[in-house]
Amino acid sequence: MSNRFRNSPSHDLLHVATLGRTVGLKGDMKLNLSTDFPEQFIPNATFTLDNGKEVTLSSYNPDRELVHLKGIDTPEAAKALTNAKLFTTFEATRERCNLGEGEFFWFDLLGSKVVEGESVLGKVQEIERIGPLDYLLVATDPSLVSKGMAATFLIPYIDRFVLGTDATAKVITVEGGLDLLEAS
Structure with missing residues (x-):
């Protein structure tokens, strides 16, 4: 099973991660996953913040658990997003995440x-x-x-x-x- 179902701004969205502290001088942030599918964090993937605004990923480094968002290029801009939750749609999850035999998304169960x-x-x-x-x-x-x-x-x-x-x-x-x- 996979993909934790969390309270979200809309019942049509899944909580998949929380933005953590800033790292470095270019606006990188720690990414705390709430999903079993890190493969959905690809460049140009769009997510909704808990305030309803959309953000787009520029890059994700799974080894260092770092993410960079488009337009967030300073530590000050990144700090404003610390602890913000990232949400995605059920459809985007199905599109980006491949299930193995006998695996199911939690929201489908x-x-x-x-x-x-x-x-x-x-x-x-x-x-x-x-x-x-x-x-x-x-x-x-x-x-x-x-x-x-x-x-x-x-x-x-x-x-x-x-x-x-x-x-x-x-x-x-x-x-x-x-x-x-x-x-x-």
């Missing part, structure tokens, strides 16, 4: 039904990364909540629990999910 056997356990409300693992935060189906079960629970997104994912149909088939819910 949000709202998916989580099923075990014939039972609907709930819907994916959010995806959390805890340590090296991704977890589905599931909003429990109301019929199960009415039986006294937790309103939400976590399922590790690993083969032991996740049997299959159909991002198009928005269905994730799990095994052992009910046990996790009952233990929550």
Whole structure:
């Protein structure tokens, strides 16, 4: 899975990075990634800041985690953008990022039904990364909540629990999910 879904100025945008401190005398800045896809930081890629303004990348050095934005050529200009968040569209993410077999964008899994056997356990409300693992935060189906079960629970997104994912149909088939819910 990939690409963290964060609060954004618009629900149509993904938070992919935060601009950090300035480095050097030409307006370079540290880039703190919030995505699994650094390949989207290519020259001439456009991103939206949290204030709604657009910025265009001039260059990105992944080894040094440095970015340079077009028109930001002094440390003073760069300092004004320190801690600004960079957002991109779902479409741009799909265009610039290549998924491997069995990989999905987090935003494509949000709202998916989580099923075990014939039972609907709930819907994916959010995806959390805890340590090296991704977890589905599931909003429990109301019929199960009415039986006294937790309103939400976590399922590790690993083969032991996740049997299959159909991002198009928005269905994730799990095994052992009910046990996790009952233990929550």
